[in-house]
Amino acid sequence: KQEVTQIPAALSVPEGENLVLNCSFTDSAIYNLQWFRQDPGKGLTSLLLIQSSQREQTSGRLNASLDKSSGRSTLYIAASQPGDSATYLCAVSRLSNTGKLIFGQGTTLQVKP
């Protein structure tokens, strides 16, 4: 059974710091991995999607990497800003392309001015 774990559960950093959020999964047979952002009481906003054949994806200050063999993904945020404060969730899609995602519990990030 696929399990997704995100460590740490919470993180607090000063503004301007570069940071890495971690995501691990137990079954390497995935179709893709997606990173989301969630603000309090809101829905999820898709940040980056990495197909199983890819190693990384970049969007602005965000870079996500995928290592299927070790069951790990990282989300790198460069030059963090207070507006980056939110909960970040990773999710893996099962091998069949149905769009069914298994989610981690998220990392809640606070960036202090």
Next chain:
Amino acid sequence: DGGITQSPKYLFRKEGQNVTLSCEQNLNHDAMYWYRQDPGQGLRLIYYSQIVNDFQKGDIAEGYSVSREKKESFPLTVTSAQKNPTAFYLCACRGGAEVGELFFGEGSRLTVL
């Protein structure tokens, strides 16, 4: 502009009552999903539909029902059989089969009094 809309944003229900949550999308996406989010837990899949007039149970379908009569709409009914219905409910849709990126609505918070 295109998007996915959930209503109502907040809903209160007495025990023993059924309630229906609305999800509408104008992205012309084929697949739609309902997830449930509880504090400290990742999202869990309730039901999903890959095409009109067809839907499948997810991991926690008991006490819920759905319909998919139109491509744009995927309403979720929380029945009185659902033992612990208080939660945040999120609807999502997915477009191109190849890419598989999910887009979420803003969520509906259901509280049972």
